[in-house]
Amino acid sequence: MRFLIIIPAHNEENNLSFTLDSLQQQSFKEFKVVVVNDGSTDRTEEIIKKYVDTDSRFETVNLQKSSHQPGSKVVNAFKNGLNTQNLDEFDIICKFDADIILPENYLETIRNSFQNNPEYGLVGGLLYVEKDESWIYEGNSNKHHVRGPMKAYRKESFTQMGGLRETLGWDNIDSILLENLGWKEVVLSELQVKLIKVKGTDYTIKPAEYYGRYFYFLGLNRFLAYIASSKEAAKSKSISFFFTIIKSYESCRSKKLELKISKQEQKIINDQRWKALKKKWLKM
Template sequence: MRFLIIIPAHNEEDHLPFTLDSLQQQRYKDFKVVVTNDGSTDHTPEIIKRYTDTDSRFETVTLQKSAHQPGSKVVNAFKKGLETQDLDHFDIICKFDADIILDENYLETIEKSFSNNPKYGLVGGLLYVEKEGDWVYEGNSNKNHVRGPLKAYRKECFLEIGGLRETLGWDNIDSILLEHLGWKEVVLPELKVKLIKVKGADYTVRESDYYGRYFYFLGLNRFLAYVASLKEAMKIRSVSFFFSIIKAYESCRSKKLEQKISKEEQQVINNKRWETLKKKWL
């Protein structure tokens, strides 16, 4: 199976060499990498050129700088890279971040997993971050969810879910839709991926606004959005945090901001949330 790996990159001069080196060192060699340079103002373009000049498997696409909003920016850059390729030549489509380090057996293990399990639609490892000299599990999500920095899709699954959505929450929307269509999302815990930058550190949006917008663009109805907001507020024991999230959510509703999922897809997502809620509480 052949991999197409798209890597959005904006001002990643300190991290990108580690990611691209780890790809060159893979035991599995049948892949193409497209690095989408999203308006970088540092030495990211020169770093990319170092690889494209010496390895025919590496290509690049250069974009003008886009507004840095969680979700939409990275997916837009991913799509621009994807548009330059003929998907008929590939079997696995990956969206990787520009600040991860893969073990040399990463692609080999992913390929075997897809080859041996026809219903696997999305596969990935687990993210680890460095703390006091040790690499520890990031712990930002449950261990059954493939995180945004290391998505690997079977092409048929990727196309059936309509690709990635240019919106906040895209890396949860894909999981729900593919499961609804009969595909499986699988995390391989033996695959440990090093994350060398803290995610979200360069977002300017307040945390409460982030959650409110996230619940809106995920398509949650009002009741489920309020339940989700309460859950987040309970984590830090803050009533004001709950109302701040709700305020952001209701602001999006009143403005009728464009959502990148259809009414039918919103219903699928809400049904899934209801199922999860009932399993947990009933």
């Protein structure tokens, strides 16, 4: 099985070399890396060139500075890299961030997992962040969800779901669509991936306006969006947080901002959310 690894990078001069070094040190060698330089103004392009010039498995794509919104920006860069490749040459498609360090057996373990489990469509490890000079589990998601910085898709599953969506919430939309198609998303907890840009876990706190936009672009109907908003407000222990989320969500609705998912996909997402809600809260 051969890997195609796409890495969007914007001003990652302090982190990118760690990511690319960890790829060169992988026990499994059958991969190609495409680093998409998304309008960097620092030394990112220079760093990429060092790997491209010395290792034929590395390529680069240079983009002008992206004006896309958060969420869509990284997927737009990813797609630009993907479009330069012949997917017939690959079996596994990866979207990695430019600020992670992979354990040496990462690709080999992912490859073995796909080979031994034909129902697996999306596989990844767990993210760890540095805190008080130790690496601890990030804890920003449940341990059954592959986080955005280290996604590995079986090519067939990736193609069936129509690739990634250029929108906020893309890394949850993919999971739901894959599940609906019958593919399994699997987290291999023994694979500990270091997220090097972050110190501690405070970065996981998002402003209320973010959640309003996120719930809208995820395609949630009003009822489910309000339920999700109350959950986030409870975490922050703030009633005003709830109303700010709702204001942001309703603003998106009133403007009728374009969704990057179809009506059918929106129904799939809402049905899945409703099923999860009944299972967790209503014990149904």
